[in-house]
Amino acid sequence: MGNTRAWPVLHTVDLDEALGLTERLLSVASWYRSSGCYLDAWARDADVLRRLTEASPGARVEWYGEGRTGWPASVSLAVESFEQARAAMKTWAAITRCYVLWHDLKWPAVPELGLDEEYKYAELQVACNSHDIHCEEWTPEHTVFVHARPGPEDRAAWLAAQVNARVVGPSESGW
Template sequence: MIIEFSTLCDREGRLCPRCHHACSNLPGTSSGPCYPTGPSSTPGIRSVAIGGSYVPTDCYLDAWARTEADLERLTAAFPEARLKSFGKESGEFPVSVTVSLRTFGQVADALRIGVGICPLYVLWHNMTWPCVPELGLEQEHKYAELQIACNSHDIFCETPTPEHTVFLHSRHGDDERVAWLASKVGAQIAGPSELGW
């Protein structure tokens, strides 16, 4: 589904102290699970909350530096990043720049910084898609990932675009679950299923 990038806080700029996001636990609201809410939360971030469970340490940003200038800007922005060259020779381009992210706040900051440098994505591994009894679907652990591709419409961010795309990774043929998840965050499917990884 194609989304518009927006800030990850409420209109007053407040963030939840637990999930570092505009959610149901802001001061003056109920105290329950952290579910991002409000007009400024993105479908991608809301999908993580709908997912039921995820491992915070299994989220990362991955950007592909294709030029020396991109690499310099990315390493200046993310000094803790891990670098891996995928060129024919060691040290050649492209270079994968990977940053571990643990909180929604870190994701928001990384997206705000990185989106101005080059196409990149944030990926959540080890999620659980919830059961959907009305569709006869049980919980899904093995094929449950969520990816926000910034300035790209493909999972590898090879083709730059002005828009951003949310990919819900699921079991092949599980289109009903994906449509259900999208509807829960107020989004619609933008295109057909694709073969992922």
């Protein structure tokens, strides 16, 4: 049991740029389970909930509070491909703060840094309209996060360098 550390490797107002970097980072990873990807958003009112579920009829809604009346509601959507994630993310990002998370990845071994292959903590995330992994505060920017084993940023920095990026801020506790 443990939590990841999440290092931001890009802040941008251009969602296509964020998703392009994400696609390049995914090409560095090995898939442990290729269907391990989902979108998640918080619906803080009925209008946002309606718009998210109309845009993605297969989305799962989990309510907080008594009698399905407590806001926010968590809205999640499993996706099977990068193209499906891209399309859904563009739609959801126009509605609210949200994120897409690829989990069940394997980061490659980096022998020169003493890093073995990593799958337990390997995740990749795009937070839309936010600078934090939980999308708690709205910003006009989208943030790409590399999740890895807690410790120094060596793996995150190495992964970012493979796609001509770099770590652009401090890490935060993941999940």
